[in-house]
Every structure is written in structure tokens, then in C-alpha cells.
Amino acid sequence: MDAFNTDTIIQMVTTYGIKVIVALVILYIGIKVAGFAEQRLTSTLRKREEIDEMLVRFLGNVTRYGIIAVVIAMVLNQVGIETASIIAVLGTIGLAIGLALQGTLSNIASGVMLMVFRPFTIGNYVEAGGHGGTVTAVNLFTTELTTPDNVQIIIPNNAVWGNSVVNYSCHETRRADFTIGIAYSDNIEQAIATLKQVIDSDQRILRDPEPLLVVSELAASSVNITIRVWTKSADFWTVKFDMTRRFKEELDRAGITIPFPQQQVHLVRSPGAE
Incomplete structure (x- = not known):
């Protein structure tokens, strides 16, 4: 009896041990294959210039997780677990989990919408979700940005x-x-000519559309001149910073004042006051 039990236990351990080992091997190989398939797919898609990088990464993620899901089903079959019954149970559990994880499922659905409509691509500078930065990745659940200060x-x-x-x-x-505000005593035409000279000397500023220089406001302390120039998006901030400095320097050389905010106060002495 003891020998029978011993032989039976050895046979069961051997049988199930082999199944477990094979299942672990399948799982290991499956994970490696999933990673390899993701890498090969993304590298192939990147060779096609018409396919956006954001879509490439998304498809790579979907491929990887899809293969892993198939591998897990194979592992369960290998150890003798019926996947059909598990799927039925998982369907019920999935409904409950889906209700509890509406936000997570919403992230996946939103990720798909971002892939389909592509309001931005990898490398674009955007403001999204209350934050600003350069888009570095769009995954199944999240979007990653990098700010200018890294x-x-x-x-x-x-x-x-x-x-x-x-x-x-x-x-x-x-x-x-x-x-740009100038003093009321300054010559408007001279100020506009000085500002236009700065614009004409900068090759980064486009000539079409034509730059605009107009008197936009007679403010409390200054005559305001509005300047609108067009440049390439990549040059926007350098043009913004350089032009601000050069406008000030050239107006100073021309003797044109950029006034401080000021108020005139009139004192009226009442009759009979000491």
C-alpha cells in the first residue's frame, strides 16, 4: 500500500512537474517573443516616414500585450486549466472590475482616440491636461511630456x-x-522707422506675411506701438527674446524714451487757504 502510494505520488509529481516546467518555459519564451515582436514591428514601421512615431509606439504596445495574453492562455492550458470556464468567470469578474476601473478603461479609450485623431505627435510642444511640455510618448494609459527644464x-x-x-x-x-510704449513727446514716425530697421535686419523674420507696425493705443503714460512679425516656429522664442532686447537698445540710440508709468497730480489751492 505504501509502495503504491509512493509510486502514485512520484508519478503525479513527475507528470505535473513536467507540465509546470513546460508552462514556465512557454511563459519565458512567450515574453521574449512579445518583446522581440514589439521591437521588430516598431523598427519596421519607423522606416516608413508616413507613419507617425506616436502610432508606432502604440501599435508596439498593443502587439506586445496581445502576445502575452495568448501566451498566458497557453500556459493555463498546459497545466490543465480549462480556459473556456476561466473566460466565463473572467467575463463576470471583468464586468465588475470594469465598473470599478472606469477611469483606467477611459484612459485606454482616450489613448485609442489620440492615436486615431492625432491632435499632436511625438516632438510637438503642447499644453494638455493642465501642463505644458514636449510630447515624448503616448502609451495605452498615459501621455508623457518633458518640460523645457527637463x-x-x-x-x-x-x-x-x-x-x-x-x-x-x-x-x-x-x-x-x-x-512698445514711447513718450508722448517723441516722434512717432521716427520710432516706427527705428523699429522697422531692427525687423528688416533680422533674417529670421519672414517677409510674407508682411510685418505690421501700427499705433495701437494712446495709453495713460505712453503712445503704444504694436508690432506683429512672423517667424518659423522653431525660431519663435529666440526671435521673441532677441527682438525685445534690440528694440530697447535701438530706441535708446535714437533718443526715443520708453516711459515709466506716471500720473500727473494737480494741486488746487482753495481761496482763503493758508
Whole structure:
């Protein structure tokens, strides 16, 4: 009896041990294959210039997780677990989990919408979900941004898709606006000519559309001149910073004043007052 039990136990351990080992081998190989398939797919898609990088990464993620799901089903079959009954149970559990994880499922759905409609691409500078930065990745659940000071921001996809997105890199050109105030005693034509000379000397400023220089306001302390110039989006901030400085320097050389805010106070002495 003892020998029978011993032989039976040895046979069961051997049988199930082999199944477990094979299942672990399948799992290991499956994970490696999933990673390899993701890498090969993304590298192949990147060779096609018409396919956006954001879509490449998304398809790579879907491929990887899809293969892993199939591998897990194979592992369960290998150890003798019926996947049909598990699927039925998982369907019920999945419904409950889906209700509890509406936000997570919403992130996946939003990620798909971002892939389909593509309001931005990898490398665009955007404001999304209350944050601004350069888009570095769009995954199944999150969108990753990098700020100009190199800080990573991870935003849930539903926060991106469910709110306004401002894409500063969508168009090749942008308009830079300036408002320069000069004193009421200064010559307006001379000031505009000085400012125009600064604009004409900078090759980064586009000539079409034509730069605009107009008197926009007679303010409390100054005559305000509005300047609107167009430049390539990549040059926007350098033009903005350089022009602000050069406008000030050239107006100083021309003897034109940029006044401080000021008020005139009139003192009226009442009759009979000492």
C-alpha cells in the first residue's frame, strides 16, 4: 500500500512537474517573443516616414500585450486549466472590475482616440491636461511630456483627450507680438522707422506675411506701438527674446524714451487757504 502510494505520488509529481516546467518555459519564451515582436514591428514601421512615431509606439504596445495574453492562455492550458470556464468567470469578474476601473478603461479609450485623431505627435510642444511640455510618448494609459527644464510629466490619457489641447508645433510658422510704449513727446514716425530697421535686419523674420507696425493705443503714460512679425516656429522664442532686447537698445540710440508709468497730480489751492 505504501509502495503504491509512493509510486502514485512520484508519478503525479513527475507528470505535473513536467507540465509546470513546460508552462514556465512557454511563459519565458512567450515574453521574449512579445518583446522581440514589439521591437521588430516598431523598427519596421519607423522606416516608413508616413507613419507617425506616436502610432508606432502604440501599435508596439498593443502587439506586445496581445502576445502575452495568448501566451498566458497557453500556459493555463498546459497545466490543465480549462480556459473556456476561466473566460466565463473572467467575463463576470471583468464586468465588475470594469465598473470599478472606469477611469483606467477611459484612459485606454482616450489613448485609442489620440492615436486615431492625432491632435499632436511625438516632438510637438503642447499644453494638455493642465501642463505644458514636449510630447515624448503616448502609451495605452498615459501621455508623457518633458518640460523645457527637463522635468517629466505623466498625464492620464483621459485628462488629455477630455480637455483642450494647445499645440504650439502644429504649424511651421508663428506670429510674435510686441507692444512698445514711447513718450508722448517723441516722434512717432521716427520710432516706427527705428523699429522697422531692427525687423528688416533680422533674417529670421519672414517677409510674407508682411510685418505690421501700427499705433495701437494712446495709453495713460505712453503712445503704444504694436508690432506683429512672423517667424518659423522653431525660431519663435529666440526671435521673441532677441527682438525685445534690440528694440530697447535701438530706441535708446535714437533718443526715443520708453516711459515709466506716471500720473500727473494737480494741486488746487482753495481761496482763503493758508
